Amino acid sequence: MIVVLGAGLAGLSTALHLGGRACAVIERESEVGGLARSACQDGFCFDFAGHVLHLRDESVRALVDDLLGEDQLHVQRSAWVRCGDRLVPYPFQTNVHALPLEDRVACVAGFARTLLPRPRAPGARLSFHDWILDSFGAAFAERFFLPYNEKCLAADLTTLSADWPERAIPRPSLEEAVRGALGIADLAPVGGNATFRYPRSGGMRRLPEAMARRLPPVRKEARALRIDARRRVLELADGTALAYDALVATNPLPELIAMVSDLGQEERAAAARLRHSSLACFGFGLRGALPHERHWVYYPEKRYPFHRVSYPANIAPSMTPAGMSSLSAEVSYAPDRFPPPAGEEERVLAALIEAGEIEDAGRVVLRRRLDLPCAYVLHDEVRRAALPLLFRALRERAIFPVGRFATWSYLSMEEAILQGKEAAAHLRRGS
Numbered sequence: 001m002i003v004v005l006g007a008g009l010a011g012l013s014t015a016l017h018l019g020g021r022a023c024a025v026i027e028r029e030s031e032v033g034g035l036a037r038s039a040c041q042d043g044f045c046f047d048f049a050g051h052v053l054h055l056r057d058e059s060v061r062a063l064v065d066d067l068l069g070e071d072q073l074h075v076q077r078s079a080w081v082r083c084g085d086r087l088v089p090y091p092f093q094t095n096v097h098a099l100p101l102e103d104r105v106a107c108v109a110g111f112a113r114t115l116l117p118r119p120r121a122p123g124a125r126l127s128f129h130d131w132i133l134d135s136f137g138a139a140f141a142e143r144f145f146l147p148y149n150e151k152c153l154a155a156d157l158t159t160l161s162a163d164w165p166e167r168a169i170p171r172p173s174l175e176e177a178v179r180g181a182l183g184i185a186d187l188a189p190v191g192g193n194a195t196f197r198y199p200r201s202g203g204m205r206r207l208p209e210a211m212a213r214r215l216p217p218v219r220k221e222a223r224a225l226r227i228d229a230r231r232r233v234l235e236l237a238d239g240t241a242l243a244y245d246a247l248v249a250t251n252p253l254p255e256l257i258a259m260v261s262d263l264g265q266e267e268r269a270a271a272a273r274l275r276h277s278s279l280a281c282f283g284f285g286l287r288g289a290l291p292h293e294r295h296w297v298y299y300p301e302k303r304y305p306f307h308r309v310s311y312p313a314n315i316a317p318s319m320t321p322a323g324m325s326s327l328s329a330e331v332s333y334a335p336d337r338f339p340p341p342a343g344e345e346e347r348v349l350a351a352l353i354e355a356g357e358i359e360d361a362g363r364v365v366l367r368r369r370l371d372l373p374c375a376y377v378l379h380d381e382v383r384r385a386a387l388p389l390l391f392r393a394l395r396e397r398a399i400f401p402v403g404r405f406a407t408w409s410y411l412s413m414e415e416a417i418l419q420g421k422e423a424a425a426h427l428r429r430g431s
């Protein structure tokens with residue numbers, strides 16, 4: 001028997017790819033989907049933070065087509081960066097034509113300097129802060145990359161490592177940066193994320209729900225408490241004991257390690273040092289339509305508490321009742337400041353009004369806050385040293401960490417699905 005702990009995309013994908021091997025999926029929430037859930041109320045749907053599907057892998061594309069069929073939209077991205085009163089198209093690094101002339105010159109000149117050969121101490125590892133300066137130059141960094149990432153990750157970027165951003169934050173060529181500063185319109189968008197898929201109705205939760213429908217019933221409201229690794233038994237909060245041959249775990253790694261009965265002090269201490277940030281999405285249902293068709297806007301400036309505002313119904317009109325609109329403002333927090341303090345919703349609403357996102361509070365017909373206690377895992381040197389130790393200890397006990405939080409990695413939905421698929425292939429082979 002294979003037990004899958006967690007019915008997010010990684011856990012569901014594992015179960016889906018097990019090819020009929022006996023398997024039980026347990027989930028502590030009353031719904032499947034994990035981070036890819038949506039909350040719907042009075043006709044308004046909000047995802048747990050803006051989620052869209054960028055699919056590069058052929059097998060995941062085929063799976064999503066099979067699961068969603070016609071119930072998916074193929075959307076041309078409309079994403080922007082707010083700088084003062086201006087909106088710069090995203091990606092910022094190839095679109096600063098929207099900034100004043102002096103800023104454009106500073107951005108391109110600074111970027112050009114990063115292309116000159118620079119001396120490096122052998123083996124030196126850059127912090128994420130220095131990687132940004134090194135990759136884009138000071139002017140791009142100060143106007144967007146540094147303040148935005150500080151807000152989004154709620155962390156000091158000098159304490160983070162640069163072993164993840166290269167694939168997430170594409171670096172332009174000099175020609176692309178220059179053409180972007182001049183506003184030459186035929187520029188191909190950098191990074192391959194210019195289009196995305198999204199469920200036609202019901203929000204992102206449609207995808208995990210479609211996966212779950214292909215499986216034997218997921219055991220919901222079943223919280224895993226303890227893993228007796230010697231007996232290979234998973235104990236649930238309601239007292240149930242589930243015997244397993246292999247356990248696929250998708251819950252956050254520090255929690256997983258704390259659950260395993262026979263791990264030593266070294267593993268527990270290493271897991272306790274792993275860092276993350278938390279996030280709250282402040283959703284507002286609004287009377288009337290929005291005056292624009294944007295999908296989301298990044299807010300790097302410190303005077304706004306949120307780092308991103310997204311507009312669900314501009315992606316899929318079914319996300320609000322007819323004649324209504326909505327927006328969702330994402331605010332990140334260090335875990336010791338989470339959940340947000342009382343009055344935070346009013347502060348966010350006031351900032352949305354100041355930013356011109358909402359004309360006045362009288363337009364708001366619904367408020368819905370969604371909390372993500374664990375949103376961004378923080379890549380740092382502690383993580384780099386801890387992961388091999390922790391993964392080895394788990395695998396020796398037939399526990400396989402899969403997905404964003406169990407592998408403590410900056411993963412997309414597609415990557416979580418692929419990790420589940422790979423884990424299932426290993427288990428099918430009995431390895």
Ligand SMILES: Cc1cc2nc3c(=O)[nH]c(=O)nc-3n(C[C@H](O)[C@H](O)[C@H](O)COP(=O)(O)OP(=O)(O)OC[C@H]3O[C@@H](n4cnc5c(N)ncnc54)[C@H](O)[C@@H]3O)c2cc1C
Binds near residue numbers: 029054406414416
């Ligand atoms: C703010 C934000 C925006 C994002 N936007 C995008 C995007 O636009 N596109 C994209 O591709 N990716 C995006 N992602 C990444 C994406 O959400 C994740 O990679 C993916 O959903 C992770 O799936 P998972 O199954 O690994 O983890 P999860 O979704 O966290 O699933 C883990 C499951 O385990 C359950 N669980 C935990 N503990 C227990 C327990 N003790 N007992 C039982 N069950 C338990 C949880 O309830 C959860 O259902 C975003 C992530 C964040 C934080």
